[in-house]
Amino acid sequence: MIAVVVGLGPMGRGIAQVLAEAGHSVRVVDATAELGQSGLERIRADGGTGDITAAADVESALADAEVLIEAIVENMDAKRELLARVAAAGGPDLLVASNTSSLSVNEMGRAFGAPERLIGLHFFNPPTRMRLVEVIVGAATGDATVKRSMSLVESLGKTAVVCQDSPNFIVNRVCRPLYYEAQLLVAQGVEPAVVDAAARGGLGHPMGPLQLLDFTGLHTHLASSETALREFGDPRYRPIPQVRGLVRAGMTGKAAGRGFYDYAIESPRDANTRVLRRPGPAGGSTVRVLTCGAPTASLVAELNRLAEAGDTVLDSSDGGWLSVVPDGVGWVRLHQRADGAAFAEVVEDETARVAVPGFVDQLLDQLQAPSVRVPALPGLVVDRLAYCMVNEAVTVVEEGTATAEDVDVALRLAMGHPRGPFESLRSAGASAVYQALLSLTEAFGDPRYRPAQLLRRQALGEARTR
Ligand SMILES: NC(=O)c1ccc[n+]([C@@H]2O[C@H](COP(=O)([O-])OP(=O)(O)OC[C@H]3O[C@@H](n4cnc5c(N)ncnc54)[C@H](O)[C@@H]3O)[C@@H](O)[C@H]2O)c1
Incomplete structure (x- = not known):
């Protein structure tokens, strides 16, 4: 198949490489013929093989082309202008895909003039490594276009998921509250490394949300949060004020040397390790664990009765326990990850005078559960x-x-x-x-x-x- 890739930033170059490696003939285009040529040279330098040629402009690239994927700058006016040129020069069956991360596929469909042939193909960075492609279907995108796009994605050895056109699509939308809650926890006094270590230990995430935000850049995250709030018009999407402060101070994350972490002092990896307690050898007498949701009168009565034995641990993340947890009872939240490994949050709160009795560590050793200490905030962290x-x-x-x-x-x-x-x-x-x-x-x-x-x-x- 002959495919055209327009825009040779990191995304366009990666997409061109993936298409060529899957056996397609690829024509690459940038804003000028020179930029197109240097983009092709970078693709080759990055190890890109296969049939890739640079075209001087989009019009000449389009001859006999079946698919065009645009990955130009994320700006609706620029995309609109490009789509008008593609509409004038492309064949009647040309499938047009945009790699946009935040612009409306519906709006682009209208700008193109044949919305039934326009779709979003949201590759992730770097396209050569990331297996997922979100297929963004506009209100007027035709079924045939969806089918052709799915088989194109499959031909690249990637996995397609279908998403109706809506702000943030799937991944960035579902992760938005993960980032918001992580930031709110910091604003409520939890050390960033504790939040990240809990997300990694309790949920098995490869990287904690705050380290990820630092990596992406807090300014980028803040801008997309403002967009989400505007688009959804729902106060649940409002950005966290502390992040605005960090961005204004130029502390935008790893590239700036400081964000949620101060990279001059300690790497996120070292900080995560520092806050994690690793279990010691199992031993000691049995510790009683009472796993509960919200406190009820009977649960509180039972816990008060058990408290006297001095060997009882409450396992709950419900914030309601703060006002009724008896002295002498340990308070934890035990997790079992998808891989079967155990992890624990241990509630320790000097302000609220929630202490950690010695037998809590004994329990964690028995369970071989790594742990972090967290304040008595509702829901704890994980x-x-x-x-x-x-x-x-x-x-x-x-x-x-x-x-x-x-x-x-x-x-x-x-x-x-x-x-x-x-x-x-x-x-x-x-x-x-x-x-x-x-x-x-x-x-x-x-x-x-x-x-x-x-x-x-x-x-x-x-x-x-x-
Ligand atoms: N960077 C990411 O992590 C990421 C991930 C997924 C999707 N996206 C989306 O992919 C697209 C490209 O992202 P990027 O980070 O590679 O962008 P980039 O801004 O780094 O590169 C854009 C490229 O397009 C070229 N360009 C600009 N206007 C042009 C025009 N009219 N015609 C031809 N070429 C033109 C520029 O010269 C540049 O080479 C954007 O829509 C972005 O939102 C980015």
């Missing part, structure tokens, strides 16, 4: 991050943007999460997640935690089948 992502994912499905299966595939492939949000939902149960979100809503009084109606219905359905 469940708060996980459930807010689940809630967003349920909203995405509720509004018809994507299927639950595609959301899970997308998060696993693009983010390396061992479990997609719907797998997490199945493992925790809809009622538990729904109740946890209600509890967060009550504790914080913030619409961020408002559970999706679909989740509420799932929780009720689950209760009725029990």
Whole structure:
């Protein structure tokens, strides 16, 4: 197949390389013939092989072409201008795809004039390595265009997930609350390394959300947060003020030497290691664990009775326990990751006078669970991050943007999460997640935690089948 790639930044160069390596004939174009030529030279220097040629302009590249993928600068006026040229020079069957991360595919379809042949193909960076492609379907995108796009993505050895055109698509949308909650935890006094170590240890994320934000650049994240707030018009998407402060101070992340981490002092990896307690050899007498959701009168009475034995640990992330947890009881939240490994959050809060009895470490050694110490904030860290992502994912499905299966595939492939949000939902149960979100809503009084109606219905359905 003859494919044209327009725009030879890192994305366009990577996409051209992937197309050529899959056996397609690729013509690359940039803003000028010289830029096109130097883009091709960079592709070759990066190890790109196969049939790739540079064309002087988009018009000459389009002769007999079947597909055009644009990866020019992220600016609607520039894309509109390019699409008008493509409409004038392209054949009647030309499939036109945009790699945009944030612009509307519907708007581009109208600018192109034949919206049935226009689609979004959102590759991830770097396209040569990342296996996921989000296929963004506009309201007027034709079924034939969707089918052709899916087989094109498959021909590249990548996995396609389908997403109706909507702000942030799937991956960036579902991760938005992960980033927001991580930042809010810092604003509420949790050390960034503790947040990241908890996300890695408890959820198996390859990199903590704050390290990831530092890597992407806080200014980029802030700009996309402003867009999300504007597009959705829902206060749950409002950016976290502290990040605005960091951006204004020029502390935009790793490239600037400082963001959530101060790279002159300690790397995120060292900081994550410093806050993590590794379990010692198992031993000692048995510790009693009471696993609970929100406190009820009978649970509190039982815990008070057990407290006297001096060997009881409460396992819960519900913030309601703060006012009723008895002295002498340890407070933890135990997690079992998708790979079976154990992890624990241990509540230690000097301000609220929640201490850690000695037998808590004994339990962690027995379970061989690495752990971090966290303050007594509602939801603690891991469940708060996980459930807010689940809630967003349920909203995405509720509004018809994507299927639950595609959301899970997308998060696993693009983010390396061992479990997609719907797998997490199945493992925790809809009622538990729904109740946890209600509890967060009550504790914080913030619409961020408002559970999706679909989740509420799932929780009720689950209760009725029990
Ligand atoms: N960088 C990422 O991580 C990432 C990930 C997914 C999607 N995207 C999207 O992919 C697109 C490209 O991203 P990038 O980071 O490679 O961009 P970039 O800004 O680094 O590069 C854009 C390239 O397009 C060229 N260009 C600009 N206007 C042009 C025109 N009218 N005709 C031909 N070429 C033109 C520029 O000279 C430049 O080489 C954007 O839409 C972006 O949102 C980026």
